[in-house]
Amino acid sequence: MARTRSLRTQAVGTDSLQLFGVAAHDPAAPLHLTSAEFVPLRDLGALVRPSAYERLAATREAIEEYRHVVEEAFRAQPVIPAPFGVVFRSRSSLLHWMELHYVSLMDAVHYVGDRLMTRVSVSPRPLSPAELSESREGRVADFEQTVFDSFRFLKRSAVACVTFAPQPATPGGRTAEASFLVERDKWGVFDNAVDEERRRLPELAIEQSGPLPPYDFVRLQFGA
Numbered sequence: 001m002a003r004t005r006s007l008r009t010q011a012v013g014t015d016s017l018q019l020f021g022v023a024a025h026d027p028a029a030p031l032h033l034t035s036a037e038f039v040p041l042r043d044l045g046a047l048v049r050p051s052a053y054e055r056l057a058a059t060r061e062a063i064e065e066y067r068h069v070v071e072e073a074f075r076a077q078p079v080i081p082a083p084f085g086v087v088f089r090s091r092s093s094l095l096h097w098m099e100l101h102y103v104s105l106m107d108a109v110h111y112v113g114d115r116l117m118t119r120v121s122v123s124p125r126p127l128s129p130a131e132l133s134e135s136r137e138g139r140v141a142d143f144e145q146t147v148f149d150s151f152r153f154l155k156r157s158a159v160a161c162v163t164f165a166p167q168p169a170t171p172g173g174r175t176a177e178a179s180f181l182v183e184r185d186k187w188g189v190f191d192n193a194v195d196e197e198r199r200r201l202p203e204l205a206i207e208q209s210g211p212l213p214p215y216d217f218v219r220l221q222f223g224a
Contacts, residue, residue, distance in 0.1 A: 017094055018051035019086045020069040021079045021213070022220075024109050031076055036069045039091065041098045044105055047073055048094065056085040074213040078113045080105065081213050082220055101221060108218055114184045115159060117217060118210030120194065122147050123175040125205040146204070147176040150197050157190040158182050162216045179216040187211065 020036055025045035031038050039046045047069060056062060066084050073079045088094040098105065124143065144166055155161040158180035166176040182190045191208070198206050 015090045016051050016053035017046075017048040017088050017091060018056070019082045019088060019094065020047040020049070020066060021073065021081045022046055022098070022105050022109070023073055023077055023079045024113075031073060033069075033073060035065075035072055039094060041095055041102070044098060044102065044109070046094055046098060047079070048088075051087050053087055053089055056087070058084060070213050078109060078115075079213050080108050080112065080218045080220065081215050086220075086222065097222070104221075112181075112214045112218065115181050115214065116184055116187060116211035117179055117181055117214045118190065118208055118212065119177060119179050119216075120151070120154065121175055121177045121207045122150065123205050125203055143174055144176070146201070150201065150204075150206075151176075151178045153197065154178075154180060154190070154193050157186060157193045160217060181214060181217050182211075 017039075023031060023038075023045055025031070025038070025040040025043055027040075031045065033047065036047045036049050039048055049069070063084055070079055070081045088097065147166065151161065151163055160181040161178055163178040164176070166174055180190065194206060194208050
């Protein structure tokens with residue numbers, strides 16, 4: 001299995017490649033990218049760029065560039081995002097890894113093919129005295145249960161859901177977040193469900209982002 005990174009081994013020349021993600025490959029309709037190279041292997045292809053064979057610093061600029069590459073490809077077709085910072089020593093080691101995991105990668109491409117990711121964040125919203133009620137104050141006081149019930153309702157319109165632990169209270173208040181995997185043709189249904197929760201819970205600020213690549217729903221495997 002291909003290695004990802006080593007702090008002991010430095011790059012030799014420019015043969016090392018940073019992996020951004022994996023997508024389907026159709027020779028009749030090739031994926032045209034302006035910000036990355038596409039390395040094909042039969043019905044799959046890897047989104048890559050030349051990179052030093054070393055640990056990449058997770059700076060804001062580097063992560064934004066990583067997302068730019070993944071999301072440029074995602075606008076054209078489904079993509080399995082790789083974790084930020086994965087680097088292969090050479091093109092041959094990348095192809096060996098793709099060959100080794102070919103069946104699993106194809107299954108993942110098919111799984112996300114007609115599905116989109118959205119993130120939903122929830123936080124308390126200040127209400128005027130006229131908007132306050134005992135039930136609304138109670139839902140804010142039991143924030144975690146209120147969010148759990150809301151995410152459970154939204155999950156009815158999604159294929160899968162990943163929830164994250166609520167962030168500790170800060171001067172700006174608490175925040176909870178979840179990611180949902182939504183069928184492409186049910187995107188409008190999910191949007192309507194979010195709007196329904198906004199009307200039902202005016203004491204909460206409910207923000208939705210997306211559509212996004214399925215960052216939180218794929219886990220690529222790499223060697224040690």
